[in-house]
Amino acid sequence: MKISQYFRTSLFRKVFSVSSIISIAVIYFLGSNLYNRISDGIIEEKISAAISEGEAAIQYADYRFLIASLNRNSDYKTIVDEIVKSTSVSAKSSGREIALLSSTGKRVAGIPSRSTSNFLEPASIPSELRQLVTQDDEIHWQRTNLQYFNGESVPGVAVGHRIDIKSVGQYEMYVLFDFASQQQTIDLIGRSMWGTGLILMALIMIIASVVLRQVIKPVRYAAEVAEQLSSGDLLKRMKVKGSDEVARLGTAFNEMADTLAKQITRLENLSKLQQRFVSDVSHELRTPLTTIRMASDLIYGARERFDPTIARSAELLLSQIDRFEELLTDLLEVSRFDAQVATLSLSRIDLVKLVNRCVEDLAMDAKQREVQIRIDAPYEELFIDGDSRRIERIMRNLLGNAIDHAEGKPVDLTIKAGQSAVSISVKDYGVGIATNHLERVFDRFWRADPSRSRIRGGTGLGLSIAREDANLHGGDIKLWSELGAGAQFVLTLPLTQDQLITEVPIGELPTSGSLKS
Known part of the structure; x- marks a missing residue:
C-alpha cells in the first residue's frame, strides 16, 4: 500500500499524523530555542567571570614584574615560574591556565620565550588575539580551544594583555579558562530537555489519540451506517447519545x-x-x-x-x-x-453470418439514403455463445441508426475478435451527437432530435433495449461521438458465457469527443 493511500483511507491516521508532526515541530523549535538561550547564558556568564578573573591575574603579574624591576638582583625566571604555578594548580581543578609569551619570540634575561601551565600548547592562543594584544594596552579576549601536549582539547576562552618588563622587553600574558564544567551543565540540561520533550511528545500523542478516537468514532460509525443504507438496508439508523454536536x-x-x-x-x-x-x-x-x-x-x-x-x-x-x-x-x-425475468436462449452463433444477414435486410434502406455500408470482417466464420434474436436486434438497431444519421456518407462496420471477446464497431460520419446529449443516449424514449425526419419509424427504446441485451450477455456497448463528425458504437460480447472479458478487441476510440457506456 502506498503511503498516500495509507493516509487517504483513514481520517484518524491523517489527523493524528498531522497533529503529531506539528506538535513535534513546535516542541523541537521551543526546546531548541530555550536550550540555545540557556547554553548561551551559561557561556556568557563564564566569559564575563573569566574576563574579570583574568584581568585581576594580569594586574597581579604586572605588579610583580614592576616590583622586580626596582631590584637589580631580581630573578625574572623565578618570578615567571611563581606567577604560572601560583595562579593555576591544574586545569581540571581550577579550569584556568596561564601563558606568558615573548612578543619577539626570543629568550631574554633567563625568561623563556614561552611559559605555560600544565603543559598547555602555546597554539591555544589564536593569532588574531595575539595581534590585538600587541597593538594596544587594552585587555582582549577570544573564544578558543585549550590544547595540551597529550592531545586533549577543551573549549574555553583566552583573556590577554601586553606586559612591558623593564630592562627585559615586551611580553604577552594570557589567562585561559576552559568550559568543561559549563559544558557538563549544558549537556545535563540538554539531556533533561530531550527526555522531557520525548515524554511530552508521547503524552501529546496519547492525548491526541484518545481525543481523536472519541471524535472520529461517531463519524466512522456514521460512515458505516451510510454504507449500509447505500447497500439497501433502509432501516439502519445511528445511535444517538447526549445533546452535543x-x-x-x-x-x-x-x-x-x-x-x-x-x-x-x-x-x-x-x-x-x-x-x-x-x-x-x-x-x-x-x-x-x-x-x-x-x-x-x-x-x-x-x-x-x-x-x-x-x-x-x-x-x-x-x-x-x-x-x-x-x-x-x-x-x-x-x-x-x-422485472429481471429476461433470459437468454443460448446457442452457437456464426456472428459473421448474422451480421451479413442484418446488412442485407437493411440494404434497401441504405440504398434509398445513398449510404454505402463498408464491412471489415477478416473471418469467414466466427462462432460465439449467445442469443441470436437479441444480438440480431442489437445489430439492426445500431446499423439502422447509423444509416438514418449518415447523411449519405459511408457506414463502416468492423468485426474484431480477441482471446476472450469479440467487438463489432458501427461507425458513421454524419451529424453526430452533441457532447451534452451523450449521457442520455441510452435513456428510454429519448431522441437527440425528435423533429428529424427518418426513413424508418422508431419507439425511442432501441438503444436502451440494445444495452440491456448486451449487459444480459455479459457484454457492453460503448459510444464515441462528436457533433458534425459522426458517431461510433462498439458492441463487445464474450466468446463464451462462462468466460470473463479480459480485453476489448476494439478499445481504441478517437481521443476527441466523449466515450460513454
Missing part, C-alpha cells in the same frame, strides 16, 4: 435517512406501478391489436379493388399497425428487464 449530527443523519427511505420507498412503489401498468397495458392491447391486424391484412389484401385513396389508406393503416406492434414488443421487453 455529535448527537445533533446523528439526529440529523437519522432524519435524513428517514426522508430518503420514504422517498425511495415511494419511488420504488411508483416504479413497480409503472412497470405493472406497462406490462398490463401491453398484454391487454395484444388481443385487440391482433383483431385489428387481421382486419387490416384483409383490407390490405383487397386494396386493388378500392379507390386509390382508400387503397393508400389501407397501406398506411398496415404500416402504422406494424409500428404499433413494434412498440408493444419493445414495451413488453422493457417490462421483462424491469
Whole structure:
C-alpha cells in the first residue's frame, strides 16, 4: 500500500499524523530555542567571570614584574615560574591556565620565550588575539580551544594583555579558562530537555489519540451506517447519545435517512406501478391489436379493388399497425428487464453470418439514403455463445441508426475478435451527437432530435433495449461521438458465457469527443 493511500483511507491516521508532526515541530523549535538561550547564558556568564578573573591575574603579574624591576638582583625566571604555578594548580581543578609569551619570540634575561601551565600548547592562543594584544594596552579576549601536549582539547576562552618588563622587553600574558564544567551543565540540561520533550511528545500523542478516537468514532460509525443504507438496508439508523454536536449530527443523519427511505420507498412503489401498468397495458392491447391486424391484412389484401385513396389508406393503416406492434414488443421487453425475468436462449452463433444477414435486410434502406455500408470482417466464420434474436436486434438497431444519421456518407462496420471477446464497431460520419446529449443516449424514449425526419419509424427504446441485451450477455456497448463528425458504437460480447472479458478487441476510440457506456 502506498503511503498516500495509507493516509487517504483513514481520517484518524491523517489527523493524528498531522497533529503529531506539528506538535513535534513546535516542541523541537521551543526546546531548541530555550536550550540555545540557556547554553548561551551559561557561556556568557563564564566569559564575563573569566574576563574579570583574568584581568585581576594580569594586574597581579604586572605588579610583580614592576616590583622586580626596582631590584637589580631580581630573578625574572623565578618570578615567571611563581606567577604560572601560583595562579593555576591544574586545569581540571581550577579550569584556568596561564601563558606568558615573548612578543619577539626570543629568550631574554633567563625568561623563556614561552611559559605555560600544565603543559598547555602555546597554539591555544589564536593569532588574531595575539595581534590585538600587541597593538594596544587594552585587555582582549577570544573564544578558543585549550590544547595540551597529550592531545586533549577543551573549549574555553583566552583573556590577554601586553606586559612591558623593564630592562627585559615586551611580553604577552594570557589567562585561559576552559568550559568543561559549563559544558557538563549544558549537556545535563540538554539531556533533561530531550527526555522531557520525548515524554511530552508521547503524552501529546496519547492525548491526541484518545481525543481523536472519541471524535472520529461517531463519524466512522456514521460512515458505516451510510454504507449500509447505500447497500439497501433502509432501516439502519445511528445511535444517538447526549445533546452535543455529535448527537445533533446523528439526529440529523437519522432524519435524513428517514426522508430518503420514504422517498425511495415511494419511488420504488411508483416504479413497480409503472412497470405493472406497462406490462398490463401491453398484454391487454395484444388481443385487440391482433383483431385489428387481421382486419387490416384483409383490407390490405383487397386494396386493388378500392379507390386509390382508400387503397393508400389501407397501406398506411398496415404500416402504422406494424409500428404499433413494434412498440408493444419493445414495451413488453422493457417490462421483462424491469422485472429481471429476461433470459437468454443460448446457442452457437456464426456472428459473421448474422451480421451479413442484418446488412442485407437493411440494404434497401441504405440504398434509398445513398449510404454505402463498408464491412471489415477478416473471418469467414466466427462462432460465439449467445442469443441470436437479441444480438440480431442489437445489430439492426445500431446499423439502422447509423444509416438514418449518415447523411449519405459511408457506414463502416468492423468485426474484431480477441482471446476472450469479440467487438463489432458501427461507425458513421454524419451529424453526430452533441457532447451534452451523450449521457442520455441510452435513456428510454429519448431522441437527440425528435423533429428529424427518418426513413424508418422508431419507439425511442432501441438503444436502451440494445444495452440491456448486451449487459444480459455479459457484454457492453460503448459510444464515441462528436457533433458534425459522426458517431461510433462498439458492441463487445464474450466468446463464451462462462468466460470473463479480459480485453476489448476494439478499445481504441478517437481521443476527441466523449466515450460513454
